[in-house]
Amino acid sequence: MKRTIPLFITAIGGFVLVLAVFSPYTESWGEEAAIWFDILAAIAFVLGGGNLLKMHLKKISDRQAGWGYSAVTVVSFMVMLYVGLVKWGSPPAANQEHYGEVFVPLKLDELPLAYSAEGDLPTPPSEEPLPASVRRQVSSSPGLVRFTGWMDASQRRALREYHPGRAWHAVVERLYEQAQPPEPVRERAKYYADQEVLAYQGRMTAEARDALLALAHTPAWHRAVTQLYEASQREARVQVQAPARLTPELLAGISPDLAYDPGQGQLVCRGPMTLDVRRRLIEAGLPAIQWDVARGEELAAGLAERGPLSTAQRQAIEAVSRRLAALGQTSEAEAVLELFRELAVAGPLSTQQRDFLLAPYRASFPWRAAVDRLFLAVHQQKYRWSGDYRAEGTPFWWLYEYAMKPLTATMFAMLAFYVASAAFRAFRAKNVEATLLLATAFIILLGRTFAGQLLTGWLPDWLGWLRIDRISAEIMSVYNTAGTRAIMIGIALGIASTSLKVLLGIDRSYLGSDRE
C-alpha cells in the first residue's frame, strides 16, 4: 500500500497532464494538477527547513568537525527567516494604503446600505464567477439584483464587463445610480468590502457626519460613523521654521485643514493628508524663482571657480537654462537638481562644485522633511504588512544585496577557472580523436575572438572559406548543430519512454523499489 498510493497518484497526475495537452475539456485539470504540485512543494519546503535545522543543530550539539560553520548557517537562516517573514522595515504598499483617508472596521453584514434593481443576474456562458472586486457585495434573488455598499466606477466597469447584454448593463447603471454616497460626502465616503472597512477621505465635517448618520439607524452604523468622525479630527503638529512665503492664505488655498502656529513655530494639520496636498505643501514652501540665461551663466562661472568645467557641461548648463527660462517660475531646488542631473551625465563634478550647485536643494531639505513628518503623523496606517519583503532599504534587501549576491557571484566567477583547468586536461592530443577535438576547439576559440579576424581577415574573397571566423561559424552551425540535434532526439525519445514507464508503473525504482 505504501507504494501503491504514490503510484496511483503519479499515474492519475501524469495522464491528466497528458490529456490536458490534447483535450480542451481537460485544460483546467492540468492547471489544477500544477497547483497541487506547488502546494506539495510548499509543504516540503517546510520539511526541508526543518531538516536543515535538525542537521546543523545536531552537528553543533555534538561538536562535530566544522560545527562553527553550522552555527553560522543556523544563525543566518534564522535571521533571514525573521526579517523576511515579519517584513522588517518594509513600508506598506502605496496602492493599499489609501493615503488621505481614515477608516474604521465595519462588517459587510452590518452595513445597512443595500440597493436593488429589477433584473436578473446573468450567467455568462463560460460560467465565469462574478468579478472579485464586487463578488462579496452583489447578491440576487429572482427578478432582483442587490448591491451592498457604495459602488465606485471601477466596480461599475467590472460589472458591465461581466456580461455584454444591454439588459444587464441597464441593471448595473440603475444600481450604480443608487449605490452612491449622499451629496455632502460623495467622492469622500467609501466602503472597502474586501477589507470590511468604512473609509472617509479628508477631515469629516459635522454636516458630513450627520448626512452619513441619517442613512441608517443601526447601532453598528452609528458607532462606525462616530468613530470615523473622531478619527478624521485627529490633529498633528510638527516643529518647523516656516518659509517666508508661506502665508495663511496660501495654506488655506492648499487645504482648509492646514495651519501654521507662529507662536509655537508649528505646522498643523487636522485630519489625514492626501498625496496631492503633501506635494502642493512642499512646493509652496520652496522658494520660486524666475530662471533666466544670466542666472545659468552666473552658475557656470561659480562652478568654474570651484573646479574644471568641460565644454559639454557648459553646453548642458546653457540647454537647461534655456529650458527652465521657458518654463517661467520654477522652484530653485528642483531647478538645480535638474541641472545637477544633466551636468553629472555630461562630465565629472568635484565635491566643491557639487556642494555649490546643490546648496539650494540642501537648504530645502528641512522643509520637505517637516512636511513628510506631518504627513506620516496624520496618516492612519492601514495594512502594515502589505509591503514587499524585498523592498529597497529593508534588512532583508540589504542582506540579499550585500551578502547573498556577492557570495553567489563569487561562486559563479570561479567557473572561469574551472573551465580553463578542464580545457587544459581535455584538449591534450593523446590520440587521433583528442587531436581532432583540440584542433576544432582551437579553430572555434580563434573564430570567437579578434585573433581569428586578425590572422585570416586579409585572405581574398575567393579564399574566403578559409577565414577562421567562417570555418568557426560553419563548424558551429553544421557539425555542432547536427550532433546536438542527434543527442536531443535521443533525449526526447528517452523522456517519452521513461515517462510512459513511470505512468504505467513499469518502472517504480524512483519510489524506492521496483517490487511491492
Next chain:
Amino acid sequence: MTCWQGLAASGLTSTAGNKHACSSPSLWVGGESVAARRVAGRNTLVPRSRGAPDRAATPQRMAHSAAASRAGGVLLSRRAGGARLPVKNAHLPHFRCGAAAACALVVTLCAVRLTAAENDVPRPPRNLSASDHPWDGGDKIDLRWQLSPDHNDPSGGGVQFYRIFRGYERDGEFEEVALVPIDPSMHAAGEAAFTVEGCKRQQPYFFRVTAVGAGGESAPAELVDAVETRRQLFEGRKLVLAVFLIVLCGPVLGFIAAARRGRPLRVRRIPGLEAVEEAVGRATEMGRPCLFVAGIQDMNDIQTIAGITILGRVATLAAQNDARVEVPTSRSLVMTAARETVQAAYLAAGRPDAYNPDLIYYVTDDQFAYVAYVTGLMAREKPAACFYMGSFFAESLVLAETGNAIGAIQMAGTAQVAQLPFFVAACDYTLLGEEFFAASAYLSGEPDQLGSLKGQDVGKLVVGALVCLGCLFATLAELTGGGVWQTVLDAMQDYLAR
C-alpha cells in the same frame, strides 16, 4: 473603431445620400442612433427591404448631397440593387435664361461628380455565414462571405480590405475585431474566409462584414442568426503530435509486451553504467563515502526521477558492500524521495539497520549556495566515488572539477545538452542523454524495462526516416529550384511544427 448598427432591424434607410454617419468614431449604434435620427430629420426615409445593401457615408458627403438637392440639381441616388433611383425631392429644372442654364450646368456637373465619388464606395459583401471553428477549445469562429461585387472593380479602385465587427446582440453594439487584407486567393474563390479568435465559450455572437475601398466603407453584410462556440473534445492542432505519440509509444508498449512473453532482447553495453559497481566497490575498499548529486531540479523534472532511479541501484550496491552514500539535495521533495529510495534499497539488500536517513539531507534551493556546500563537502570528506545524475546547469563543471581534484571516480548523466561537454571533459564516465534514461532498464535487467529500450529504437527509426526524407526533399527543391518538392517540404514542416 467603428460599429455598424442594424439598419435592417429598424427597416429604415435614407434615399438622399442614403448613408448614415455617426459622429462618434468609436461605436455606431443602431436604428435609434443619433446619426440615423439626424438624417431622418433632413431627408425622406423609406423602408428598406432586409438584405438590401446600404452605403457608408461621410457627413461631408451627406452635406454635399443636400446642397445639390437644394440647388435644384439632378441628384442620382446610390445604386440600390444595381438600379439607380431618382431622389424623391430632386427634379429637373426648367431653364428660362442662359445664366440659369449655366448655373444648372455647373450644379449638374457637381452632382455628377458627387455621384461618381459615391460610386467609389464598394457594394457590400454578401452571404455572410459563420460557424464554430472545428476541433478547438471553443474560442474561434469561422466566417465566410462572398466578395463585394466591386471587389476587383478597376474603375472604382476596388476593395482595399474587409472589416469585421462582432457584437453580442443583433441590434446592440458592435466592435471591430479584424481587418482582412485582400488576398489573391480570394479572387479565384470568389469568397473570403476569416477565423475570429478570442471568443468566449458558448457565447452567442453576431458578426458584420464591410468592404472598404478608396471611396469609403460599404454597408455591412450581416449575420442573421447568432453563432456560438463550443469546446471540442480534441484539439485539432495537436493531431500530428498525437499521431507521433502513438507511433513512438506504441512500439515501446509492444516490445514490453513481447518481452513479457519471453522474447529475448539484447541491449548494447553502456560502460558508464557498468562502472557503477566498480565505483562503489572502490569506495568500499578505500573506506570513503560515495557522493550522489541528483541535480538541482525538483521532482517534477523527469531527469531528477531518472537520477533517483540510479540512486536506488547505487544504494543497493552500497548496502551490499557496506559503503556509505551521502546525498545532499537542493530540493526538499527530492530529499524525501531519495530517502524512500535508499531506505527501500537497504531493505531489499537485507541491511535495513545500515540505513541512515541523516545522510540524505536538504541543503538549499539556491544554485551556487548548493554548489558551495557540495564542493566544500567534497574537499573535506574526499568521497571515493561521485555520481552526478540529474538536471545540471552552470554548477556541473564546478562539481566535476572539484571531484577530479580530489581524485574521485566520477560518473555523470544528464539530458542538459549544454552541460554534457563539461561532464565529458571532467568525469570518467558520462551517460549521454538517452543513455541516462536507459540506465534504469539497463541496471534492473528486467524484460519489461528492456522492452522499452527496444521500443525507443523504433522511434529513432521513424525520426531517422523523417530526417532522411526532409533532407531528400530539401535537396530536390534546391536542385529543381523549388516547385513541387518545395511544396512538399513546406507541407511537411507545417505539419511537424504544429
